[in-house]
Amino acid sequence: MADSGATAQPKPSSSVKLVLLGEAAVGKSSLVMRFVNNDFQENKEPTIGAAFLTQKCNLPTRTIKFEIWDTAGQERFASLAPMYYRNAQAALVVYDITKPSSLIKAQHWVAELQRQASPGIVIALVGNKYDLASPSSGDSAEDADAAPAAEGENPEEEEGADARRVPTKTAKAYADEESLLFFETSAKTGMNVAEVFTAIANAIPETSLKGPRGVGGQTNLGRQEDNRVNLVGGRTEGPKEGCAC
Amino acid sequence: MDGTGNAEPAGLGATQETTPSSTPLKRDNIEQQDFVNPTINIIQSLSRRTSVSGLSAISREGTPPPLPPRPKTLTFLGSRPSTSHSMAPPTRPRMVSTATTQISYTDTQVYNDESIEESASSSTSRTKNYFGLNISRNASDMDDSVSVKSFAPTLGGVGDAESMLGEVLGDHEKSLLKSLGHRFSDKESESLFLPNPELEDAFEHEFDEVEDMKADGSNEEAVMLQWRAKLKHFLILSSAGKPIYSRHGDDQLITNYIGVVQTIISFYQGANDVLRSFTAGDVRFVVMTKGPLNLVAITRLPESNAQLRAQLDALYMQILSTLTLPSMERMFANRASYDLRRPLQGTETLLSALADGFTRGSPSTLLSAIECLKLRKSYRHTINTTFLKTRSENLLYGLIVASGKLVSVVRPKKHSLHPGDLHLIFNMLFEAGSVKAGGGENWIPLCLPGFNNTGYLYMYVSFLDLENPTEQIQERPRSREAEGDEVAILLISASKEGFFELRGMRGDLVEQLQKNGSIDRIRTAVKQGRPSCTDIVPGSPLRHFLYKSRGNVQFTMPGFDAYFKSPIERRRLMDLYHQLHAHLHTKPTHLKILHETCTMNISLAWSTPLFELYAVAPNSTSRAALAQAANKIIQWVRKEEERVFIIGGAVF
Numbered sequence: 001m002a003d004s005g006a007t008a009q010p011k012p013s014s015s016v017k018l019v020l021l022g023e024a025a026v027g028k029s030s031l032v033m034r035f036v037n038n039d040f041q042e043n044k045e046p047t048i049g050a051a052f053l054t055q056k057c058n059l060p061t062r063t064i065k066f067e068i069w070d071t072a073g074q075e076r077f078a079s080l081a082p083m084y085y086r087n088a089q090a091a092l093v094v095y096d097i098t099k100p101s102s103l104i105k106a107q108h109w110v111a112e113l114q115r116q117a118s119p120g121i122v123i124a125l126v127g128n129k130y131d132l133a134s135p136s137s138g139d140s141a142e143d144a145d146a147a148p149a150a151e152g153e154n155p156e157e158e159e160g161a162d163a164r165r166v167p168t169k170t171a172k173a174y175a176d177e178e179s180l181l182f183f184e185t186s187a188k189t190g191m192n193v194a195e196v197f198t199a200i201a202n203a204i205p206e207t208s209l210k211g212p213r214g215v216g217g218q219t220n221l222g223r224q225e226d227n228r229v230n231l232v233g234g235r236t237e238g239p240k241e242g243c244a245c
Numbered sequence: 246m247d248g249t250g251n252a253e254p255a256g257l258g259a260t261q262e263t264t265p266s267s268t269p270l271k272r273d274n275i276e277q278q279d280f281v282n283p284t285i286n287i288i289q290s291l292s293r294r295t296s297v298s299g300l301s302a303i304s305r306e307g308t309p310p311p312l313p314p315r316p317k318t319l320t321f322l323g324s325r326p327s328t329s330h331s332m333a334p335p336t337r338p339r340m341v342s343t344a345t346t347q348i349s350y351t352d353t354q355v356y357n358d359e360s361i362e363e364s365a366s367s368s369t370s371r372t373k374n375y376f377g378l379n380i381s382r383n384a385s386d387m388d389d390s391v392s393v394k395s396f397a398p399t400l401g402g403v404g405d406a407e408s409m410l411g412e413v414l415g416d417h418e419k420s421l422l423k424s425l426g427h428r429f430s431d432k433e434s435e436s437l438f439l440p441n442p443e444l445e446d447a448f449e450h451e452f453d454e455v456e457d458m459k460a461d462g463s464n465e466e467a468v469m470l471q472w473r474a475k476l477k478h479f480l481i482l483s484s485a486g487k488p489i490y491s492r493h494g495d496d497q498l499i500t501n502y503i504g505v506v507q508t509i510i511s512f513y514q515g516a517n518d519v520l521r522s523f524t525a526g527d528v529r530f531v532v533m534t535k536g537p538l539n540l541v542a543i544t545r546l547p548e549s550n551a552q553l554r555a556q557l558d559a560l561y562m563q564i565l566s567t568l569t570l571p572s573m574e575r576m577f578a579n580r581a582s583y584d585l586r587r588p589l590q591g592t593e594t595l596l597s598a599l600a601d602g603f604t605r606g607s608p609s610t611l612l613s614a615i616e617c618l619k620l621r622k623s624y625r626h627t628i629n630t631t632f633l634k635t636r637s638e639n640l641l642y643g644l645i646v647a648s649g650k651l652v653s654v655v656r657p658k659k660h661s662l663h664p665g666d667l668h669l670i671f672n673m674l675f676e677a678g679s680v681k682a683g684g685g686e687n688w689i690p691l692c693l694p695g696f697n698n699t700g701y702l703y704m705y706v707s708f709l710d711l712e713n714p715t716e717q718i719q720e721r722p723r724s725r726e727a728e729g730d731e732v733a734i735l736l737i738s739a740s741k742e743g744f745f746e747l748r749g750m751r752g753d754l755v756e757q758l759q760k761n762g763s764i765d766r767i768r769t770a771v772k773q774g775r776p777s778c779t780d781i782v783p784g785s786p787l788r789h790f791l792y793k794s795r796g797n798v799q800f801t802m803p804g805f806d807a808y809f810k811s812p813i814e815r816r817r818l819m820d821l822y823h824q825l826h827a828h829l830h831t832k833p834t835h836l837k838i839l840h841e842t843c844t845m846n847i848s849l850a851w852s853t854p855l856f857e858l859y860a861v862a863p864n865s866t867s868r869a870a871l872a873q874a875a876n877k878i879i880q881w882v883r884k885e886e887e888r889v890f891i892i893g894g895a896v897f
């Protein structure tokens with residue numbers, strides 16, 4: 001479903017702005033790379049700032065063009081996040097199933113989105129690096145969504161080495177409570193990656209599909225502006241200022 | 246007051262016309278020029294006048310953090326800016342930016358007709374008036390050249406406080422070679438360097454990771470050995486002694502060393518004496534204090550203090566680029582023991598990419614200059630014009646870069662670009678993998694400390710698929726083509742919200758460049774690569790050279806591949822260049838021409854107010870032939886000047 005949209009039926013098409021948030025090194029860029037290029041890199045370096053990518057997703061009745069902001073997870077970029085999520089229709093909040101602190105961070109992001117992003121935003125909570133868990137771990141009995149090892153991929157053969165630290169149950173319960181979509185994925189094997197995006201595409205209410213362009217704009221992130229971002233002149237309204245001219 | 250300028254290359258053109266005839270230098274004269282030629286005096290008088298600023302720069306080093314440069318009138322480096330001939334910005338004191346300012350004036354001398362003649366020809370007719378003449382010219386040049394100047398600095402003090410190290414090392418090396426020489430002298434036709442198995446071995450493992458220490462300490466000795474075998478270390482610690490960065494080894498491993506280094510530094514500080522460098526055996530330590538940071542370089546390669554300082558300066562600029570100076574100072578102001586690792590998290594790869602570049606040997610850092618993609622003048626002009634036509638409102642700088650070589654720059658009249666800043670950007674894009682490998686377009690907040698170390702700018706980055714330029718690259722084939730084919734469009738703005746605006750500009754720009762054939766031309770030039778010495782001068786005995794145009798703050802060189810294929814061969818070539826460079830910049834002498842001969846090679850370093858040239862040939866080459874070859878290079882550069890360098894660039 002995530003092909004590059006070469007199939008040219010005049011299906012209605014609309015664009016969806018999506019942002020990825022989550023602690024550093026949980027695999028945001030890897031998920032995007034899997035989704036967009038169907039590729040994976042073992043030692044991916046941290047994202048600096050943010051990367052913008054697009055990818056089409058063909059649904060039976062329409063084509064969705066994702067405009068994706070893959071943000072950097074490192075603390076020092078945190079204050080830029082509002083710029084990326086404020087007009088987003090969907091957010092993928094990622095944690096690493098081997099790292100409990102990353103779920104906590106994810107919960108903070110969810111809370112921030114609920115407070116500050118546009119009200120209708122569709123949020124998916126994604127536990128990545130499923131391949132590092134051993135097949136039996138995670139109390140997988142009840143994770144309907146997190147489809148245990150779908151077709152063909154077996155979470156890395158190193159049995160015994162179960163690195164999972166976040167039970168599926170825990171995360172799923174939280175997601176349900178907050179009405180989030182929930183998946184466990186592996187960018188490495190590709191498991192569930194396309195599914196996440198398809199589910200998001202399906203969850204976007206028709207009404208909000210119009211595809212306005214350009215995130216740049218009016219919203220004002222005033223208070224988020226902290227030391228990190230101090231442009232010389234403070235805010236960024238005048239074309240000229242800020243550049244130390 | 247800055248724009249007074251005349252950025253028109255016309256001046257340059259004129260320069261060129263007048264010079265060719267004066268160029269050739271009779272080979273025999275070369276050596277005499279050391280002492281006789283008037284330019285030397287020029288240099289000396291210049292350096293005297295700058296010594297003032299030099300001094301203050303130096304003394305600043307040991308004192309509290311320099312105040313953030315007040316951006317107001319910062320004029321950068323107009324490298325390309327304009328013109329070698331006259332550029333006009335403000336006066337000295339304004340250019341500032343500490344991190345980058347200490348330069349010896351000689352490093353940045355500007356073009357001017359007189360000096361061209363004086364330096365390039367040994368015409369004696371001028372000798373008489375040089376004094377008065379030059380002084381007054383210099384004064385005016387000085388004003389004119391500020392932007393150039395503010396450029397050079399990065400290299401903090403290259404040429405400035407060179408110390409005697411260069412000498413010492415040079416001699417050492419020479420005698421070493423001599424002592425070994427007889428054994429190898431028959432092989433001279435192959436390599437330019439005597440085999441040095443120890444160095445080769447160390448170099449081969451230089452970039453390997455040091456093993457982790459086992460919990461039970463059982464491999465401690467092996468780990469220490471690996472660590473000590475490194476040719477080069479960079480350590481950064483806070484003035485409270487907290488580790489911030491180390492190129493090799495984890496915390497546990499380096500703690501002891503950090504402790505020792507810290508103790509030594511504070512000992513000197515306690516004595517009110519700032520420690521700058523010392524030597525222990527064949528290992529050289531250089532310490533640089535920048536506000537709350539101590540940066541340490543430890544090397545077994547032949548590099549001078551000034552050269553090592555330039556490298557430390559670049560690391561420091563990288564840290565500022567991440568944090569900005571005021572915010573870093575704030576962190577330490579609250580708590581002297583602040584752990585800077587946290588805010589720097591994720592930038593280790595950038596620091597290490599810089600450090601490894603220095604260890605491999607970086608002509609750009611050595612010369613404090615930038616390399617451009619060689620393109621016909623009219624081609625570059627078309628690109629520049631297109632850039633200007635498609636420029637969007639909030640654009641500050643626009644750059645097209647092909648694998649670390651600048652293709653075109655667009656910039657506001659009053660700001661030029663600092664080579665140190667460019668180096669940071671190139672390092673991020675082409676050496677460290679993160680941006681390149683990520684796919685898509687990027688929006689990167691960064692501080693360009695040479696421009697303004699107090700705030701962030703935002704950089705739009707898009708890599709071009711030259712075969713298919715209007716498509717956004719999503720998938721960047723990493724293995725398919727040799728590295729080096731990568732062309733990036735960089736659009737820098739002060740507007741945080743500028744991404745989509747600049748993205749739109751990128752679209753227009755690429756479309757136009759495609760239409761007017763520029764993309765094809767860039768592709769051809771990229772594919773062509775650097776010429777070889779014999780492409781440049783048929784029959785030239787030279788194996789390699791570096792030519793730096795001081796006025797343009799740019800350099801050009803032939804490809805390494807012909808004779809210096811392996812990294813170690815390149816490193817050894819760079820060692821040679823470092824030694825020549827150190828000699829040339831040793832303060833008291835200001836040599837103008839220097840010859841070095843050793844068993845395997847003969848080399849030359851030649852400095853004039855216009856350029857620096859370093860060249861190397863096999864030992865079988867006579868001095869005369871070497872000098873002649875050097876002259877031919879100068880002629881070639883003069884002829885090709887507007888192709889190998891960006892002169893002026895697109896200014897708005």
Ligand SMILES: Nc1nc2c(ncn2[C@@H]2O[C@H](COP(=O)(O)OP(=O)(O)OP(=O)(O)O)[C@@H](O)[C@H]2O)c(=O)[nH]1
Binds near residue numbers: 023029041
């Ligand atoms: N085993 C495994 N490793 C993964 C997976 N996804 C990512 N990684 C690895 O985790 C590391 C971090 O991945 P990134 O995609 O760079 O993480 P990120 O969230 O984009 O990190 P920032 O850009 O710093 O915020 C890399 O070394 C990846 O190779 C996965 O599904 N399984």
Ligand SMILES: [Mg+2]
Binds near residue numbers: 030047
């Ligand atoms: Mg990332």
